[in-house]
Amino acid sequence: MSRYFRELSVVAALVVVLVAMAIFAPAFFQPQPLLSLLTREAPTLVVACGMALVIIARQIDISVGSIFSVVSVCAGLLAARGWSLALVLPAAAGIGALLGAVNGLLVAGLRLPSIVVTLATMVTLRQGLNMVRQGEFVNMPDAVQWFGLPQASGQWLLLGAALALLVVLGVAMRHVSAGRFVYAVGTDAEAARLAGIRPQRVTFLVFVFIGALTGFAAMMNIAQSPQVQPLSGMGLELKVIAAVVVGGVAISGGRGNLWGAFAGLLLLACVAPALTHLHVEAYWEKAIQGGIILLAVVADGLRSRKANH
């Protein structure tokens, strides 16, 4: 089982936290607040799945927060104009995919480093949105919130959709050719090319994919409130990258899986509510999350050092 040691250790850490909560703050496990917590994290999970793919392919996408905001506002405006959800949902994913394709074209087509490309698109999209919208909120028809369902049903639907996506993608990464190609390209793009894989195409598609997932996630987010906040995606990229890295996806590509990313996300998401229940000041949240990330990165560093000696 040493192959999945890294993922299992994150799960173990998560279990420790949950057991500690069960002992010291059983109120944490009240169903309704817990469901709300998980539902709030559902869009993050969807983006994290995409980010795991991108990082396994040895790229990074820091523009997801901005794409998230742009899609949220666009989808909100479409919904406000009376588009039905059946149309807004694919439109949101489509806009996201389009923005992702821009990143993908620049990275795969021009072979530019993805950190710089997505930094540029992150700033451009964010500032463009601010300029056009001046920070204005979008009010949406009631039919959008919780997809017109009662709140609890809506929450279950969102959570179920996110988990279903996770399972499908997690299985696909191991059982579908495309998944293996992503690993191959992330491990050694030149070797993959000599084996007849097109690394540039894989890279491009991975960016399109994370764009589409981000668009979908934005939809899942605006369904949770009556208004669209244009700043809703701020900092999303850091949260998602942190979850993926904590979950054992190697930032150097080629290693990790979605299950680990999921565990990493849960671990980081637990911190804030746990602190509240334990009556610790909320200021500690970021510090603890930072500590977890540092620990994960150090563990990876030690592992790869050991592997090289």
Place this chain on the structure above:
Amino acid sequence: MPAAPLLELRQLAKSFGGARALRGVDFDLCAGEVHALLGENGAGKSTLIKIVTGAHQPDAGTITVAGTAVADLTPAAARALGIACIYQQPALFPDLTVAENIALRLESGGALRRLDWTTRTQRAQELLQRVGARIAPATEVRRLSMPEQQLVEIACALGAGARIVIMDEPTASLTQTEQHLLFAVVRELRKSGVGVIYISHRLEEIFALADRVTVLRDGESVGTHPVTAMDEAGLIRLMVGREVKQLYPPSESAAGETVLALRAVGCAASGVRDVTLELRAGEILGLAGLVGAGRTELARVLFGLTPADTGEITLHGESVTLCSPQDAVARGIAYVPEDRRRHGVVLEMQFEENMTMAIHRRLFRGGWLRFGAERALALEFIRDLTVRCAGPTARGGSLSGGNQQKVSLARWLATKPKVLILDEPTQGVDVGAKSEIHKIIRRLAKEGLAVLLISSDLPEVLGMSDRIGVMRGGTLCAILPGQSDPHAVMATALGTAAKGTA
């Protein structure tokens, strides 16, 4: 000849893993001498250089510099002893100026010391003048041509007070005029009492420049002679002259119909030009040539990595364009690349994952991986190619060189190719695995595969090939029959057989 030579090597030996790179080399270098070092690919020249510059430690033997025995030579110690090496690809910082590059090599002191720009520039100017380079010290290195960069390297060596200068194929990328400039500098060095070790494949350079020549063969020095006492034929005899020690499996196949035909194929980007050849089913066509002769480049053209821009390629009589590896694979061309650790095998991936990489479309229709089918195929190839590994889930990185090569081979055999291009299939492979790979290649040819075998191991090419193509300067210059005389092949590869036409 002065009493104590500048450099004296006695019975130097060095092994890497199981492979013995040097097995008792004697060599000496006097002040004011240009001493050429000659040998086939893999004869041990680069290992020797790495030992002299302190990059490798010898397993046995002594190194004496100017009469003093040195042990535990490190790169820094070698520099301090006045040993400098000019590589084919100069290792300068492209964004810094010439003066800064020279200063980086020569100045010492703390990170916070005060820099004296005037002295720095002056010294650079002076050194550049000594090597006869008309380069302004303030020029950024990126703006210099390759030979100019080499001159800067030589200037650095001189500035460091080098008494022993090693030049490793310095003219490989130079034009005729640039070569003459470099020769003048080398002669100038000799006059000032520097000892130069000069490595080159070009015999005419050695006759023009060197005082003595030492020939290495299979990690041994087979003789040091004054250049005036040698002729080209004699040198080639020394380089090649060996019994074929290893037995190669006999050819059993009769060449069938022509599978692959090239007519005047060229690729400007990779320097391949005007290659015409025919490859028949059941035939092993060996490609001999020196490093840089264009053999790997030709293979990359055929595999669509650097598509041909002139000429015509026909497969089974049908004209084809090969613009990507996908095209080549679809047409039944397989390429087992050289340097398998970097390009052939993904070290982090399992045997079976590595093996099926090129056949996903066929093995996993619809894109759904069938692990059972994958495992069965992997087991089949493990048995068939006698791969020694912990099983189909063994990581590529855990296998020995020979077994990695078999993984790479298995990947491409699984595509059921018509044409198999093997690039240095036995490089860095131990003797046992080598003969196993030879047997496999023979068997594949017998089964009707057309094999293009690129190898720098001359006995291997001679022993395995039905016909031998010799490449030089990016083109195929001759096709010789199998079992050819090694001297003839070497002479063709060196270009001495067709003198006056170059």
